[in-house]
Amino acid sequence: MSFSKAEKVFASEPAWKAVTDIQDRKDIFRNAQDLMRSTFKKREEEQSRKNKDALMNVLTDIPEITYKTTWKEAQYFLSIDPTFKKNKNLLKMNKIDALEAFQDHIYNLEDEHEKEESRKNKEQKREERKVRDKYRILLDKLAEEGVITSLTYWSEIYATISKHSCFEEMLKQTKLNPLDIFKCYVNELKESYDKDKSVIKKILEKANFTIEIDTDFETIKDLIMNDEKGQKTNLSNVKMFFTSQKLRAEKRRQHAVKKEEKRLKKLENAFHKMLSSIVGEIDEKVMYEDIVDKISSEDIYNDVEDDEKRQQFFNSYIVKLTTSCGHNHSKQKESKKIKNKKLLKYQQLTDTDDSDGEEKRVEYERKRPFQNGSPISSDDDEEPVPEKKEKIEVNDEDLSEGEIRD
Known part of the structure; x- marks a missing residue:
């Protein structure tokens, strides 16, 4: 309402007349308007707050409304809700409110959902951690028993681990699986083994002790555990170090044996060569004592450590000659049998009548036209069969140690 309209409406009112000054009347009128506006605004705000609270209560009571519900869907649920339809204030409520x-x-609702998801995730992580702890306990137990070491492969241990219930539970893990934890565990064992290995080596060097094939584990164990630093090492690592050193000792022994065998073989070949050059071919009736005077002045004779080995080399030389001679005789007999068989077949062909014999002879020549030295093929223009090249003999002395085979 404007001041001029208020002049007409309140002109007969005593309170209005009591203020004679026009400017005072205007000031009082404006103050009254401001007070009315403020009071009306407060009433609207209070009603808006009440309506919001009431609407939120109604929305809370509707179970179909979740944190994913849209405003359009909410309007539908409100339109069929009896509480909302009975409340006149809510029906007149401002749409913005x-x-x-x-x-x-x-x-x-979103805050509640996030809190619930967070609670579930924490609970799930707690349960998964318990399962992983059980699985780690199983790995620790197998490591203590020596079943798992830093060199163990998953394929070797799978059959043992898969029998336990914690393995089945580990398969339900959202992130880590049994294989992942096993790999991490083996890496930890490797790091632990490297540290303990360094400590064990220093203890053995200090004691001037070397692990050989016949070394007992208890001896190593007592030596390590009597040391202050050795007491902190893992016993499974001590066992693994002991096993690896035993294998190394065995390899050293095998290498030494092979080296000695090669040396003796080379010495034997040289001894045979010496016998061949000095004594020549001899039969098995000849005794070592019969020729010892002839070879005693040779260098290779003195290179052989003892007389027992010299006699052993002499015996092997006799066996070698005997075997070689036997092979030559068997080859000659075989060749003679083949020639006799061909000659017999040829005689059978020539013993038949002329017509049949001629046909068989022609057929025989067709199948075997170039039998060198055979009575059937005697063409002078036939090219000679190339002679077999003689095998070049290589002396053992010309070969290096690596080229001489056992």
Whole structure:
């Protein structure tokens, strides 16, 4: 209402007449308007707040409304809700206020959902951690028993681990699986073994002790555990170090044996060569004592450590000659049998009548036209069969140690 209109409406009122000054009347009128506006605004705000609270209560009571519900879907649920339809204030409610109330309600639902998800995740992580702890305990137990070491492969241990219930539970893990934890565990064992290995080596060097094939584990164990630093080492690592050193000792022994065998073989070949050059071919009736005077002045004779080995080399030389001679005789007999068989077949062909014999002879020549030295093929123009090249003999002395085979 304007001041001029108020002049007409309140002109007969005693309170209006009591203020004679026009400017005072205007000031009082404006103050009254400001007071009315403030009071009306407060009433509207209070009613808006009440309506929002009431609408949020209604929305809370509707179970179909979740943190994913849209405003359009919420309007439908409100239109069929009996509580909402009976409340006249809510039906007259400002749409902006209603939307703000719905938005606040969705924010609350989202916060509750996030808290619930966080609680579930924590609970799940707690359960998974318990399962991993059980699995780690199993790995520790197998490591103590020596079943798992830093060199163990998953394929070797799978059959043992898969029998336990914690393995089945580990398969349900969202992130880590049994193989992942096993790999991490083996890496930890490797790091632990490297540290303990360094300590064990220093203890053995200090004691001037070397692990050989016949070394007992208890001896190493007592030596390590009597040392202050050795007491902190893992016993399984001590066992693994002991096993590896035993294998090394065995390899050293095998290498020494092979080296000695090669040396003796080379010495034997040289001894045979010496016998061949000095004594020549001899039969098995000749005794070592019969020729010892002839070879005693040779260098290779003195290179052989003892007379027992010299006699052993002499015996092997006799066996070698005998075997070689036997092979030559068997080859000659075989060749003679083949020639006799061909000659017999040829005689059978020539003993038949002329017509049949001629046909068989022609057929025989067709199948075997170039039998060198045979009575059937005697063409002078036939090219000679190339002679077999003689095998070049290589002396053992011309070969290096690596080229001489056992």
